[in-house]
Amino acid sequence: MSSEIKRIFVIGATGAQGMSVVRGLVADGKYKVLALTRDLASERAQQLQAMGNVTLLEGSFANEAILRSAFRALNCPHFRPDSRHKQKGSSTGLRTGLCLTHIDTLNC
Template sequence: MPIVRALVADKKYSVRLLTRDSTSPRAQALLALGNVSTLEGSFADEDVLREGFRSCDGVFMNIDGFNTGEKTETYWAIRSYEIAIEEGIKFFVYGNLDYVLKKSGYDSRFRTGHYDGKGRMAEWVLFQNQKNGDRMGAAVFTSGPYMDMVISPLTPMTPSVEDGVVTWRVPLGKGAIPHVDLEDCGFYVRWPSTIQSGRTAWTSKSPSSTWPMQIWLRHSRRSPGIRHGTSTPIWTHIGAVH
């Protein structure tokens, strides 16, 4: 939702978004922003993708790999990119996460399916676009755990209250986590999506929401009352809109 809000905030863009149910509260909230239209269907349907992409200038493709799995993300990341070129999309932004397995030196103790599934395909998109850049610009947008998760239920960072103290217990040892703010994500997705300015320049530049405003939560720090433990139209597919 923050991505769509950022894209239509100044009415310079209109957004067509994919949803499983256009009558759902979240879809209706986005429609109420103005300059937003919906398309019902699934990202795993070529006809729906073609209808969604057609007459649009840009695409933000964010597949919910946590739910779909690596195999589905791999296939539909490839097909969405290929269909975007076919349908005349000018700029393609792929929603990405860090390729953890590769960054760990291919140590499978750190394999993280929904991260690695995206990281592999992000590299594929940028590699393909070395040859296809004259037809379509492309970038990947890399995010990470949301700051909202540290105060949300049923997440790895959900706190508990121990002896009257809010306590986070995450098995990081001496590690740290770069957290991102959902509201900031909209700005960084829109940044390379500015279709009319510098398309070629952006082809190889891919923003990461974790580097311009890094907020590292080191779980060895302590604060009073807080305890840390070491245990132009754009078509967008956002998996959370249903």
């Protein structure tokens, strides 16, 4: 098994589950995390930064160019769709799923 530190992209890192995922990855010591956030100055983004081994990327999961660049530099993505979008009748979840499916086919 390789002792190389893996880079993982966490979308939704500032959310309740995302924070836990990042905390666990950092605590494990085997991962560097690239965390997508809409606001680098937000309190939760700053909490992530303070964990160490976390790099923040400002942007939206709906921006395909940002996702493509992040996925190309990483070993593993973590994505947790927010089911609330469907409950509210928004198409955001659908658009995100389609975008991520498309990116997945690019072998990023």
